[in-house]
Every structure is written in C-alpha cells, then in structure tokens.
Amino acid sequence: MAPYPRSPSLQKLRKLLLSLCAFTLLLLASSCEEISKTKEIKLAHSLEVSHPVHQAMLYMAEKLKEKSGGELAIKLYPNSQLGSEREAVELLQIGSLGMTKVSAATMESFSPNFKVLSLPYIFRDKAHYYDVLEGEIGRELLTEGEQYWLRGLTYYDAGSRSFYTANKPINTPDDLKGLKIRVQASNTAIQMVNAFGGAATPISTGEIYTALQQGVVDGAENNPPTFYLARHYEVARHYALNEHTMVPDILLISTKVWEKLTPQEQQWLQEAAEESAVVQQKLWQEAEEEALREVIKAGVEVTYPDKAPFAEKVEPLYESYKNEPEVYVLLKRIQAAGKDKPEQPAPLTTK
Numbered sequence: 001m002a003p004y005p006r007s008p009s010l011q012k013l014r015k016l017l018l019s020l021c022a023f024t025l026l027l028l029a030s031s032c033e034e035i036s037k038t039k040e041i042k043l044a045h046s047l048e049v050s051h052p053v054h055q056a057m058l059y060m061a062e063k064l065k066e067k068s069g070g071e072l073a074i075k076l077y078p079n080s081q082l083g084s085e086r087e088a089v090e091l092l093q094i095g096s097l098g099m100t101k102v103s104a105a106t107m108e109s110f111s112p113n114f115k116v117l118s119l120p121y122i123f124r125d126k127a128h129y130y131d132v133l134e135g136e137i138g139r140e141l142l143t144e145g146e147q148y149w150l151r152g153l154t155y156y157d158a159g160s161r162s163f164y165t166a167n168k169p170i171n172t173p174d175d176l177k178g179l180k181i182r183v184q185a186s187n188t189a190i191q192m193v194n195a196f197g198g199a200a201t202p203i204s205t206g207e208i209y210t211a212l213q214q215g216v217v218d219g220a221e222n223n224p225p226t227f228y229l230a231r232h233y234e235v236a237r238h239y240a241l242n243e244h245t246m247v248p249d250i251l252l253i254s255t256k257v258w259e260k261l262t263p264q265e266q267q268w269l270q271e272a273a274e275e276s277a278v279v280q281q282k283l284w285q286e287a288e289e290e291a292l293r294e295v296i297k298a299g300v301e302v303t304y305p306d307k308a309p310f311a312e313k314v315e316p317l318y319e320s321y322k323n324e325p326e327v328y329v330l331l332k333r334i335q336a337a338g339k340d341k342p343e344q345p346a347p348l349t350t351k
Contacts, residue, residue, distance in 0.1 A: 045078055056280030072265055109186070135337065150252050179219055196310065205230075208220055225288060239300050244310055
C-alpha cells in the first residue's frame with residue numbers, strides 16, 4: 001500500500017511547531033544562563049523575623065546584591081527552619097549550609113577558645129566589649145574557627161544576659177540557691193550558674209517557654225529583646241538585670257562555601273557583613289529599650305541588683321582556666337584591653 005500523502009498544511013504546521021520548540025529551548029537556555037550568574041548562599045538562624053539580628057541580615061543581603069551587581073545573593077531561613085543553632089553549625093561544617101548566626105556560647109563546643117567570651121563579668125562595660133571584639137582579639141577569634149571549617153565574618157551585639165524567674169525575684173546570688181536555671185549548651189554557662197548557687201539546666205531555645213510554664217526550670221537567663229520577643233515574660237514575671245555576661249553573636253560562613261568564592265566575591269560579602277553589624281548595633285539598642293518598656297507594661301517586675309556580689313562569686317572561675325593556657329592568655333589580654341580609657345556606664349543599669 002502506498003504511504004498516505006502528507007498535507008502541505010500539516011508539514012508547515014510541523015515546521016512551525018519545531019521552530020517554536022527550538023525558540024523556547026533557546027529562551028530557557030538563556031534564562032538558565034542568567035540565573036547561573038547569581039551565586040546563592042543559604043543563611044539559616046533560629047531567631048524571629050522581627051529580631052534586630054534578622055533585620056541586620058536583610059540589610060546585609062541587600063548590600064551584597066548591590067555590591068555584586070546581583071552576582072551574589074543571600075537567602076534567609078529564620079525561625080529554625082533548617083534546624084537548631086547547633087545543627088546549623090554542623091551543616092556549615094559539611095558545606096550543606098552556607099551561613100548561620102551562632103552565639104559565642106554555642107561556638108565554644110566547636111572552637112574552644114571562644115569560651116573566653118562567655119566568662120561572667122569579663123567585660124567592664126560596653127565600650128570595653130566593643131574594643132575587644134573590633135580589635136585584634138576579636139579578629140583572631142573570627143578566623144580561629146577555620147580549622148573546624150567555620151569562618152567568622154563579624155559579630156552581632158547580643159546585649160547583656162540577666163536572670164529571669166517564674167516565682168521569686170533574684171536580688172543576690174543567694175536567691176539562686178536551689179533554683180533550676182536554664183542555660184545554653186555551654187560548659188562556661190553551666191559553671192557560672194553553679195558558681196552562683198543555682199542548678200544549671202541546659203535546654204534548647206525552643207523549649208524554654210514550655211519548661212518555664214511547666215516548672216521544669218525555675219528560671220532562665222537572656223537579654224531583654226529575647227526575653228520579650230520569645231514571650232518568656234508571660235511565664236517569668238521577675239527580671240533581674242544583673243548583666244552577668246555580654247556574649248556576642250557571631251555571623252559564620254562555611255569555609256567550604258567561602259573558598260568557592262572569588263577574592264572579589266569574598267570582599268563584597270565581608271564588607272556587607274561588617275556594614276550590617278553597624279546597623280545591627282543601632283537596631284539592638286532600640287530593641288533593648290522597647291523590650292524593657294513592653295515587659296514592664298505587661299507587669300513584669302524589673303530590678304537592678306548590685307552586681308558586685310555576683311562578680312565576687314565567679315572570680316574563682318578565672319583562675320580555673322590556668323590549666324587551659326590559650327584561654328587564660330586571652331582572658332588576661334581581654335582584662336588588660338582598654339585600661340587606659342575611661343569606663344562607660346552600661347545602658348541598662350539606669351532606671
């Protein structure tokens with residue numbers, strides 16, 4: 001049987017469809033090429049989107065886009081979407097995540113010398129705190145984590161940590177005796193609370209509210225914005241601003257991701273990170289003031305206990321680090337830093 005003749009109109013239609021398909025493929029290829037020009041870095045953290053650190057990260061992402069002309073981008077995953085703070089750091093180490101924000105207290109489990117930043121009353125005041133972090137010591141610590149596949153880009157202000165409790169105010173260290181106090185997974189924080197006379201109880205951030213509500217712990221310790229934004233003030237009605245530690249947050253990048261960037265891209269990212277830290281400092285101060293206003297308005301008893309008895313209780317901790325020479329040397333360098341400058345009053349100790 002002779003083949004069925006093809007209609008000229010069908011042949012034209014077939015050619016037209018083939019042309020359209022080819023044109024579409026070219027467009028897709030062009031689009032993919034444009035998309036591939038943008039390197040995207042995933043940044044995960046455990047904070048609320050209203051937190052000043054998250055707002056600073058948004059600023060950083062915009063600055064990076066501007067500096068790189070769209071060649072580099074940061075995609076944010078807040079609210080522990082990709083895991084806890086510790087889990088995020090572990091993802092950085094294997095290169096599955098690009099960046100995260102971590103407390104120096106958590107960081108000490110990965111890079112031991114960071115524990116010096118968690119020591120109670122190691123900083124005399126806010127000016128001393130910034131002198132250390134923005135100076136030689138701070139820069140050394142940021143790069144020290146590279147041997148653990150973690151590079152620090154900058155520090156974010158996390159304010160001063162103080163005690164809040166459910167059923168009784170804390171006016172002296174003796175008031176902590178017998179109380180179970182939630183702390184971060186930090187040996188330094190555990191030793192500190194135990195030195196005060198409390199019973200340190202490590203619990204993850206997301207479980208603090210329920211632990212306070214159900215009496216698993218009697219109290220916790222954190223900065224005013226976190227106390228307010230995490231709504232812990234609903235279950236802890238006494239907040240004593242003894243300001244025992246000033247533990248900074250650290251913006252980290254995986255060395256596996258950092259090393260894939262060109263020197264120019266590294267410079268863009270470093271500049272954007274440092275500029276975001278300046279913005280964050282201002283946002284943080286505003287957030288502290290707002291947090292204290294709001295929790296007082298909500299009926300929380302905010303007190304300002306004498307810090308001297310608390311500081312005396314933890315002095316022996318300093319000498320216990322003599323068996324860790326690197327940490328002890330850092331401790332002494334921090335204590336000596338800025339001694340020639342006049343002390344500045346801490347912002348939260350003014351009623």
